[in-house]
Amino acid sequence: MPFPKQRLRRLRRKEALRKMVRETHLRIDDLIFPVFVRSGKGQKVEISSMPGIFQYSIDTVCKELEDVQSLGIPAILLFGLPDSKDELGSQAYAPQGIVQQAIKEIKGSFPTLIVIADICLCAYTNHGHCGIIKDGVVENDQTLGILRKIALSQVEAGADMVAPSDMMDGRVGAIRTALDSNGFSHIPIMSYAAKYASQFYGPFREASDSAPQFGDRRSYQMDPANAEEALREIALDIEEGADIVMVKPALAYLDVIYRAKQKFNHPLAAYNVSGEYSMVKAAAMKGMIEEKGVMMEILQSIKRAGADFIITYFAKEAAKLIRK
Numbered sequence: 168m169p170f171p172k173q174r175l176r177r178l179r180r181k182e183a184l185r186k187m188v189r190e191t192h193l194r195i196d197d198l199i200f201p202v203f204v205r206s207g208k209g210q211k212v213e214i215s216s217m218p219g220i221f222q223y224s225i226d227t228v229c230k231e232l233e234d235v236q237s238l239g240i241p242a243i244l245l246f247g248l249p250d251s252k253d254e255l256g257s258q259a260y261a262p263q264g265i266v267q268q269a270i271k272e273i274k275g276s277f278p279t280l281i282v283i284a285d286i287c288l289c290a291y292t293n294h295g296h297c298g299i300i301k302d303g304v305v306e307n308d309q310t311l312g313i314l315r316k317i318a319l320s321q322v323e324a325g326a327d328m329v330a331p332s333d334m335m336d337g338r339v340g341a342i343r344t345a346l347d348s349n350g351f352s353h354i355p356i357m358s359y360a361a362k363y364a365s366q367f368y369g370p371f372r373e374a375s376d377s378a379p380q381f382g383d384r385r386s387y388q389m390d391p392a393n394a395e396e397a398l399r400e401i402a403l404d405i406e407e408g409a410d411i412v413m414v415k416p417a418l419a420y421l422d423v424i425y426r427a428k429q430k431f432n433h434p435l436a437a438y439n440v441s442g443e444y445s446m447v448k449a450a451a452m453k454g455m456i457e458e459k460g461v462m463m464e465i466l467q468s469i470k471r472a473g474a475d476f477i478i479t480y481f482a483k484e485a486a487k488l489i490r491k
């Protein structure tokens with residue numbers, strides 16, 4: 168039925184009408200807030216490339232989480248900065264490691280907040296890679312043994328969910344088996360299933376002090392040119408037992424998010440990564456864009472593409488706007 172009988176502008180005339188026909192609804196329940204913890208007391212250190220995002224010591228993180236909880240944000244994704252690093256990243260699975268201590272404290276004070284623990288080695292190894300190095304290359308199968316230990320130490324500390332971000336093959340299955348055989352079959356896994364070797368992670372590497380000391384991550388993270396391969400990664404992770412699969416980064420990969428949702432219809436997260444956050448902040452600080460509008464448009468686009476959850480440094484700012 169063409170013009171003039173059909174006029175799409177009729178339903179755009181008033182805000183109430185626009186609301187009625189709105190297709191995508193970003194909810195506070197969709198948001199996951201990444202949090203960085205470090206040792207010490209009274210620490211709240213701003214990450215210079217991520218204005219408004221801080222590294223917290225365990226005491227100050229609890230103050231921050233009061234805000235997060237009162238805004239109704241259901242979950243955080245926890246990253247740790249250890250005091251010491253070694254070849255094997257042993258602080259990642261130490262029972263008194265920074266993340267393990269933080270999980271205990273946070274769950275003690277905020278029992279209903281969902282604490283998701285990131286599983287990776289890059290912030291804990293002295294070489295900054297996400298796995299064990301043998302003859303200059305990241306060794307897959309030996310790394311799996313360490314990832315299992317990390318997962319167990321995190322859930323023993325009280326984590327509600329674990330999120331492997333290392334991109335080793337077979338890690339979801341390895342972690343699932345470790346959890347199941349130790350009485351943790353009820354703990355879900357959110358896998359960074361399609362994680363690209365992206366330049367958008369730059370600011371995060373400052374935040375978590377996790378830049379590789381030699382080479383890059385292209386032998387384990389995905390080539391940004393590939394989408395079919397992302398679907399294969401996701402299929403394998405679902406087979407291995409992933410409860411939630413993730414596409415990361417989000418903004419330059421909306422097609423992958425869309426295709427993943429269409430193909431698998433599995434709970435799907437997207438990571439609106441550090442570089443995506445910092446670009447918006449930098450442009451806004453220069454007065455080049457209207458920050459809040461751009462932020463909401465980006466988050467909405469990620470949801471519209473098919474993500475069920477969005478991991479975002481904007482979580483608190485977005486929640487404030489959604490709540491209004």
Ligand code: PBG
Nearest residue numbers: 287289332367368371440441442
């Ligand atoms: C660790 C990890 C990274 C991010 C999350 N977990 C960085 C990387 O792989 O180099 C990036 C998150 C962000 O940029 O916000 N493997």
